[in-house]
Amino acid sequence: MLHLPFSLLIIMPMQQTILLxxxxxxxxxxxxxxxxxxxPTTPFILLAAWCxxxxxxxxxxxxxxxxxxxxxxxxxxxxxxxxxxxxSRAIAVxxxxxxxxxxxxxxxxxxxxxxxMLMCLLFFMWRIPVVDPEQQKRQ
Numbered sequence: 001m002l003h004l005p006f007s008l009l010i011i012m013p014m015q016q017t018i019l020l021x022x023x024x025x026x027x028x029x030x031x032x033x034x035x036x037x038x039x040p041t042t043p044f045i046l047l048a049a050w051c052x053x054x055x056x057x058x059x060x061x062x063x064x065x066x067x068x069x070x071x072x073x074x075x076x077x078x079x080x081x082x083x084x085x086x087x088s089r090a091i092a093v094x095x096x097x098x099x100x101x102x103x104x105x106x107x108x109x110x111x112x113x114x115x116x117m118l119m120c121l122l123f124f125m126w127r128i129p130v131v132d133p134e135q136q137k138r139q
Contacts, residue, residue, distance in 0.1 A: 016055045023051030023059065030069070040121075045069045046076075081129040091125050094118070 030044030045063075052060035064070050064077075075083050082090075098118045105111055 019051040019055035020059070023048045023055065026051065027063075027067075045073065049073055075131075079131045081131040084130060084133050087125065087128060087130050091122065094121055094125065 026044040026048035029039060030041045030048065033039035033041035033044060049060065049063055052063055064073055098114060102111055102114055105114065
């Protein structure tokens, strides 16, 4: 049996609990990000995967294999790139949601802020690699 100091026995479950709470908050925010144009989904889901990998093998397995985000996370872990077609769909959704936001907002400085955010987000998406379909078939 491993003997740990009392302070570590208290800190380890507390750290685990904090990571679980952060992981579930990230899942909630990532899910909201699917529907809200200014809330990014991917960073929150990646944060949740990181938190769960360090705090709960059960929730980490659920996120990778049973959740709606699982196939995307597994693909990212295996290839460090987006699946073919996903990048163009994501960019299209980003443009449509920002277009709706720009159409609904009548305040000039908010429109400028939205356009700046759109440009940053599109630049970020443009830099993410896409897996070549032939490379994906070989693995």
